[in-house]
Amino acid sequence: MHSKKFLTITFLTFFFSLSYFGAFTQVKQPLRIIMFGAHPDDCDMDGGGTAILFSKMGYAVKFVSVTNGDAGHQKQKGVVLAKRRLAEAKEAGRRFGVTYDVLDNHDGLLMPELAVRLQVIRKIREWKADLVFAPRPNDYHPDHRYTGVLVQDASFMVTVPNIVPEAPALKGNPVFVYFQDKFQKPNPFRPDIAIDISQVYDQKVDALDAHVSQVYEWLPWIGHYSEKVPSDTAARKSWLHSFSRVEITPEVRASLVKWYGKEHGEKVTYAEAFEICEYGSQPDDEERKRLFPMLRP
Ligand SMILES: [Zn+2]
Numbered sequence: 309m310h311s312k313k314f315l316t317i318t319f320l321t322f323f324f325s326l327s328y329f330g331a332f333t334q335v336k337q338p339l340r341i342i343m344f345g346a347h348p349d350d351c352d353m354d355g356g357g358t359a360i361l362f363s364k365m366g367y368a369v370k371f372v373s374v375t376n377g378d379a380g381h382q383k384q385k386g387v388v389l390a391k392r393r394l395a396e397a398k399e400a401g402r403r404f405g406v407t408y409d410v411l412d413n414h415d416g417l418l419m420p421e422l423a424v425r426l427q428v429i430r431k432i433r434e435w436k437a438d439l440v441f442a443p444r445p446n447d448y449h450p451d452h453r454y455t456g457v458l459v460q461d462a463s464f465m466v467t468v469p470n471i472v473p474e475a476p477a478l479k480g481n482p483v484f485v486y487f488q489d490k491f492q493k494p495n496p497f498r499p500d501i502a503i504d505i506s507q508v509y510d511q512k513v514d515a516l517d518a519h520v521s522q523v524y525e526w527l528p529w530i531g532h533y534s535e536k537v538p539s540d541t542a543a544r545k546s547w548l549h550s551f552s553r554v555e556i557t558p559e560v561r562a563s564l565v566k567w568y569g570k571e572h573g574e575k576v577t578y579a580e581a582f583e584i585c586e587y588g589s590q591p592d593d594e595e596r597k598r599l600f601p602m603l604r605p
Contacts, residue, residue, distance in 0.1 A: 338367060338368065339362070340367070340368050340438050341362050341370070342370045342371075342437040342439070342440050342441070343355050343359065343440075343441040343442075344431075344442045345443070346374050347377045348377045348394065348397035349519040349523070350373065350443070350455075351441070352400055352404065352516055353552070354488065356512045356515060357503065357505025357508050357509060357578065358580050358600075359404050360505070360511050361503065361505065363406055364508070365601060369406040371397075371407070371408045371409070372409045372410075373411065374427075374428070374451070374455045375411065375414060375415040375416075376410055376412050376413065377389065377415045378415045379414070380393070380415055384521070389521070393521060393522075396520060397518075397519075400516070400519055403518055404512075409431065411424075411427055416450075418451040420454040420461065426471075426472055428459055429462045430472055432462060433475040433477065433478055434475055438483070440459060440483070441484075441485050441487060441582070442459035442486060442487070443455055445457045445460060446495075447489055456486070460484075463484050463588045464481070464588075466481065467481050482588055483588055483590075483591050483595075485584055486582060486583040488580065497583055498559070499557075499559050499581035500563070500596070501567070501581065501583075501600055502566075502567060502579050504578070505578045505579060506577050523548055524537050524548075536551075554578075556576070560581045561573070563581060564576050564579055567603050584596075
């Protein structure tokens with residue numbers, strides 16, 4: 309019975325089962341995504357559509373605001389404003405299908421200092437992130453810029469066990485990506501990845517609508533366009549729908565065509581684009597498709 313042939317067949321069956329199981333688990337391996345913004349509406353605007361797509365596919369997404377937003381209003385401030393914005397962020401998180409953390413650092417006063425770097429390292433490790441999003445460090449707003457620096461400074465340290473030893477270090481370095489921006493110096497944004505968010509754009513606007521203090525009050529006031537915001541609740545959401553649309557640049561269009569093919573890529577009306585950071589793991593195109601499974605047909 310236990311002939312050599314039988315043992316060989318048994319071994320081969322076992323081996324191929326394992327290989328099949330291995331391949332299966334690799335495809336099914338859940339992705340964990342964390343996005344960092346400086347303020348409790350930044351991830352929402354720059355990566356909200358992509359976050360909805362991840363969430364709809366069953367992947368865990370967390371937004372982290374590195375400041376509490378307590379300076380972002382023309383009439384309110386301090387604890388009152390921070391509490392209002394925390395409530396708005398939690399409601400927006402519910403509408404996006406993500407969990408939302410707000411760190412209690414003051415808005416407008418963020419510095420790329422060690423204490424905040426350690427907070428960022430802890431958040432990435434506790435979330436066991438595969439993919440980390442952040443602003444580029446050449447944004448106009450110092451809080452955005454320093455959030456970019458803080459995440460860059462955490463990008464290698466998340467793998468170093470002796471730093472923040474109470475939060476276990478990650479075994480593999482995540483992939484770090486930047487949100488899109490318009491800044492040209494010292495180098496313009498490069499859309500390595502472009503995601504078609506047309507199917508979820510309505511849901512993105514519905515979630516942005518939760519940030520009443522920002523999208524209908526503060527941003528219009530500081531941007532001198534308050535008179536354009538309708539007072540009626542339904543009318544202002546419809547205004548937000550057209551106002552929030554980000555223009556698709558020729559570079560982003562080329563990236564959409566690369567990832568979705570010419571026919572689909574040229575028709576996309578709403579998109580979010582991301583640049584791969586030089587720090588952290590460096591994914592090839594296959595790995596990029598694994599990390600952004602919405603790109604797989
Ligand atoms: Zn911001």
